[in-house]
Amino acid sequence: MVRQKIEIKKIDSVTARQVTFSKRRRGLFKKAQELSTLCDADIALFVFSSTGKLYDYSSSSMVQLIQRHTQQTQKSKLGQQPLHLQPGSNSHAMLSKQLVEMTIELKQLMGEDLEVLGMDDLMKLEKVVEGGLSRVWKTKVPYFPNFLYSLIMQESELMEENARLKQPAEQKFDFAGDRVFQQGNLAESITNNGSIYCPVGDKSGSDTSLKLGYVCCILF
Amino acid sequence: MVRQKIEIKKIDSVTARQVTFSKRRRGLFKKAQELSTLCDADIALFVFSSTGKLYDYSSSSMVQLIQRHTQQTQKSKLGQQPLHLQPGSNSHAMLSKQLVEMTIELKQLMGEDLEVLGMDDLMKLEKVVEGGLSRVWKTKVPYFPNFLYSLIMQESELMEENARLKQPAEQKFDFAGDRVFQQGNLAESITNNGSIYCPVGDKSGSDTSLKLGYVCCILF
DNA sequence: TCAGCTATGTTTAGTTC
DNA sequence: TGAACTAAACATAGCTG
Numbered sequence: 001m002v003r004q005k006i007e008i009k010k011i012d013s014v015t016a017r018q019v020t021f022s023k024r025r026r027g028l029f030k031k032a033q034e035l036s037t038l039c040d041a042d043i044a045l046f047v048f049s050s051t052g053k054l055y056d057y058s059s060s061s062m063v064q065l066i067q068r069h070t071q072q073t074q075k076s077k078l079g080q081q082p083l084h085l086q087p088g089s090n091s092h093a094m095l096s097k098q099l100v101e102m103t104i105e106l107k108q109l110m111g112e113d114l115e116v117l118g119m120d121d122l123m124k125l126e127k128v129v130e131g132g133l134s135r136v137w138k139t140k141v142p143y144f145p146n147f148l149y150s151l152i153m154q155e156s157e158l159m160e161e162n163a164r165l166k167q168p169a170e171q172k173f174d175f176a177g178d179r180v181f182q183q184g185n186l187a188e189s190i191t192n193n194g195s196i197y198c199p200v201g202d203k204s205g206s207d208t209s210l211k212l213g214y215v216c217c218i219l220f
Numbered sequence: 221m222v223r224q225k226i227e228i229k230k231i232d233s234v235t236a237r238q239v240t241f242s243k244r245r246r247g248l249f250k251k252a253q254e255l256s257t258l259c260d261a262d263i264a265l266f267v268f269s270s271t272g273k274l275y276d277y278s279s280s281s282m283v284q285l286i287q288r289h290t291q292q293t294q295k296s297k298l299g300q301q302p303l304h305l306q307p308g309s310n311s312h313a314m315l316s317k318q319l320v321e322m323t324i325e326l327k328q329l330m331g332e333d334l335e336v337l338g339m340d341d342l343m344k345l346e347k348v349v350e351g352g353l354s355r356v357w358k359t360k361v362p363y364f365p366n367f368l369y370s371l372i373m374q375e376s377e378l379m380e381e382n383a384r385l386k387q388p389a390e391q392k393f394d395f396a397g398d399r400v401f402q403q404g405n406l407a408e409s410i411t412n413n414g415s416i417y418c419p420v421g422d423k424s425g426s427d428t429s430l431k432l433g434y435v436c437c438i439l440f
Numbered sequence: 441t442c443a444g445c446t447a448t449g450t451t452t453a454g455t456t457c
Numbered sequence: 458t459g460a461a462c463t464a465a466a467c468a469t470a471g472c473t474g
Binding site: 224226236239240243244247250251 | 450451452453454
Binding site: 010011018096111114132134 | 226228229230231237238240241244245247248251252253254255257258259260261262263264265266267268269270274276282285286288289315316318319322323325326328329330331332334335337339342343345346348349350351352353354355356357359360
C-alpha cells in the first residue's frame with residue numbers, strides 16, 4: 001500500500017500509537033545521541049509514555065544536566081500550587097494526580113529531590129520549612145520547663161520571672177535537645193515584640209567559639 | 221557532489237559543527253514535538269551547545285517533568301514501589317485514604333495542626349523537619365558566592381581563600397537572605413569534617429547582642 | 441504483541457549563491 | 458555568516474508473518 005503523509009495529531013488507534021511510539025522513540029534517542037557526539041553537545045532527554053513509563057537519555061550525568069538547566073532557567077512553579085485537598089474533584093485520575101503532586105511536595109519538605117530546584121525555589125522552600133520548624137518549636141513550648149513557659153505566655157508574671165532568673169548565667173536555659181543556648185541574662189533578652197535577643201558569647205571578652213547547630217531557635 | 225555517509229564522531233571543523241548543530245537540533249526538537257503529539261507522551265529535552273548555550277523543549281511543565289523524572293529514577297534506584305498509581309490497581313477508597321494521610325503529614329511538616337501531637341511526636345517531627353532544612357541549605361551551597369563554594373568544594377584553594385578573608389571582620393559574609401553571619405575569622409572556623417564553627421560576638425568584649433534567626437546554617 | 445519489510449516521506453551533508 | 462538547493466541517507470507508516 002502506498003504510504004501516506006501523516007498528520008501530526010494524536011493517533012487514535014491505541015496499538016498503532018504504541019507501535020509508533022516505540023519506533024519514533026528509538027529514532028529520537030538515536031538522533032539525540034548523534035547530535036551529542038557530532039557536535040559535542042550535552043543533551044538530556046526524557047520521555048514519559050502515555051502509560052507513565054519513563055525512558056531517558058543523557059549524554060553525561062543526568063543530575064548535573066538537570067542542575068545546569070535549572071540554574072539557567074530558574075523557572076518555577078513551587079509555591080504557586082496550593083496543594084491541599086481539593087474537594088469535589090474525586091475522580092480516580094484526579095486523586096492519583098494529587099497524590100503524586102503531594103508526594104513531590106512532601107519529599108521536598110523532607111529535603112529530598114531538591115537538586116531540581118533553583119535558588120528561588122530553594123529560598124521559598126526554606127521559608128516554608130523554617131516556618132514549620134518554628135511552629136513545631138512553638139508547639140513544644142508548653143512542654144518546656146515551667147519557668148520559660150510562663151515567661152512567654154503570661155506577661156503578668158514577667159517581672160517576677162525576671163527576678164528569679166537574675167542569677168549566674170551558666171546553663172540558664174538549655175533544652176530541646178541542646179538546640180537552644182542562652183548565655184547571659186534571659187531577662188534582658190525579651191523584646192517588646194515577643195522575640196528574644198540571644199546574646200551569644202560570654203562577657204569575659206574571650207573569643208568564645210561555639211560549635212553551633214542552631215544557635216537561637218526562639219522566634220515567635 | 222555525491223553525499224557521503226557520515227561517521228558519527230565529533231565534527232572537526234568548527235563551522236561545519238555549528239551548522240550541523242543548528243540543523244540537527246531543529247530536527248531533534250521537531251521529532252520530539254511530533255512524538256509528543258502523536259503518542260500523547262510527555263517529553264522534556266534540553267541541549268547545551270558546546271559553547272554552553274541552552275536550548276530546551278518540554279511538552280508540558282519542565283519543572284514537573286524534571287521532578288517526575290527525578291522521582292522515578294530515585295525510586296527505581298531504591299527499589300521502592302512507584303507511588304505513581306496505575307489506574308485500576310488501587311481502589312478509590314485506598315487513594316482517598318492515602319491522600320488524607322498524606323495531607324496530614326504535609327500539614328504537620330509545614331507546622332499546621334500540631335496541637336494534637338505530644339512531645340514525643342513533636343521531637344520526631346522536629347528531627348524530620350530539621351533534616352529537611354539542613355538538606356535545603358546543603359542544596360543551596362552551590363548557589364552561594366564563589367568564595368564560599370570553592371572554600372568548601374576545593375580544598376586546594378582553602379589557604380588562598382583564607383588569606384583573602386583575613387580582613388576586618390564586619391560583613392565578611394552575609395548572604396542568602398541574611399541567614400548567615402560570620403563575625404571573626406572564617407579561616408579559623410573551618411573544621412576538619414567540613415562543618416563550620418561560627419563564632420558569634422566580636423572580640424571587643426562588649427555585649428554584642430545579635431538578633432538571630434538562625435545564626436549558623438552551614439551544616440554538611 | 442513483536443520483529444522484519446519496503447515504499448515512501450523526511451532529514452540533512454555538501455554545496456552554491 | 459545564512460538561506461536555499463539537491464540528492465543521498467535516513468526514518469518510518471503500513472503492511473506481513
